Amino acid sequence: MRRLTPYLFVLPAVLFLGALLVYPVVLNVLMSFQDVSAGNLLGGAEWIGFENYRAAFADEVFVDAAWHSVTYAAVSVVVQLVAGTGLALFYAQSFPGARALRSLYMIAYAIPVVVSAELFRWLLDGRSGFVNWVLGTRDVFWLADTSLALPAVIGIQVWLGVPFVLVSLTAGLVAIPREFGEAALIDGASAWQRFRWVTWPLLRPVVAATAVLSTIFTLKSFDLVWIATQGGPAGASEILPTLAYRLVFTSFLFGKGAAIMNVIFAVLFVLSLLYLRTDRRTS
Amino acid sequence: MKRVIGVVLVLVYLFPVYWMVSASFKTPAELASVRLVPSSLSLDTWTARIFDDPRVLRYVLNSVIVASGTMVLTLVLGIPAAYALARLPLRGKPVLMLMMLSSLMFPAIMLATPLFVVFSRLGLTDSYLGLILADTTLALPYSIVLLRPAFAAVPRDYSEAALIDGCSPFGVFARIIVPLVMPGIATVAVLAFLWGWGDLVFALTLATEDSMRPVTTGLWGFFGATTSDWAGAMAFSTVAMLPPLVVFLLTQRLVVSGVAAGGTKG
Structure with a gap:
């Protein structure tokens, strides 16, 4: 009995995740090899091998969405890393209120993404939007313009992503012993030299881990694009998660949607292995 | 000087949030002409769109139930x-931890289809239980990853002393260890609540009936792709933002430490 007690502690969580996480994922994989639609959802769908995957890869819509996903993740992660690193370094200086000010950025993290997306929908509106007013542009409908929708969504994603970079790099900066910088200062190193040769080498692993995590979050994010543009106009900001959602829940092509989700998952899985490696090196 | 720059940067960054809240108090005329500070405060939007519409209260209550339920279930499990996983002799620990870590990377959207299929069979769509179960699937692995180091940090002497004094293994856990990791537990509680409150994917797919909608899909249902009632949309957005904002402001430290440990969202 004594030896079994430890298992009783994990059993509820393991059963729960087995039923509601592992089983659904397996089901998703199975569905991707079947011709599942609204009619045969409850059983009896035909097995069609890799047909869903073949159809997805051959579909121009999928290829476009894949490119949008890559652009969306790559550009927003690079920009939010640069901005977040700058802010982290700035607020890591000791001045009165630095800590309190820094944690205010997290307000953007606490707000539901749906709310932020709705808010930016208005800021980027063509008629009464604040962005047009600031830029002095007239009647530019940022989110309804085929060439502007994706860049606009990337801009919003940067706003959403900065707090995470700021917080996790701050944790990395705090871990660097003060003496290192002070020693360099005594040796007459300039601010840039101290950053380049003292801070950066110690911060780099944290930046790498943060970059991988941010990429994962951005690649899997659905809420922002769905609320801001629903992938439109005319698919201009369609990313893989919104495409998969649309296939399943508006076209009822469960099998094809499941195939696309599995593609996303395969990419995320590779990235998370990368994260676990970078993270192990940090700690 | 640094302080001034620091304050200005925060103000610029958070300006959209101010703009949202202030819009909900503006008259239609003021909304059309961009004014940084409203000349007068009007409650018209709030009365018409929020207080006089019983559906808003329904959505808020639904969100409170789902977010609290997610929080409780996440903590219990x-x-x-x-x-x-931190302290007891178990076989298969590495496998379990790998499973927890890899589920951090899970897109909610990937679970949406299979959960919809399974919950349809079980009759769990359009129910609080269904939403709570769905939200917990992703909050739970995260909470375990976050809490494990907190439990590992409790000195072993504490539990050993209690065992020698005749405490049962469960008694050691409940009376000695849990009180010591309260800050970690509070962090997880807050993050699970924020997660449940902000969920869109499961709300879209598992709660299609209007009376079961939480604020996220409620907002989208009212002010969807074609809206031009921005004052109404911003008032509703303010309502949807307020509870998580209050929770955050009361527990800032906990949230920051949780996110620094690899916080995922959305």
């Missing part, structure tokens, strides 16, 4: 599991 997560605390003992994290403790066992």
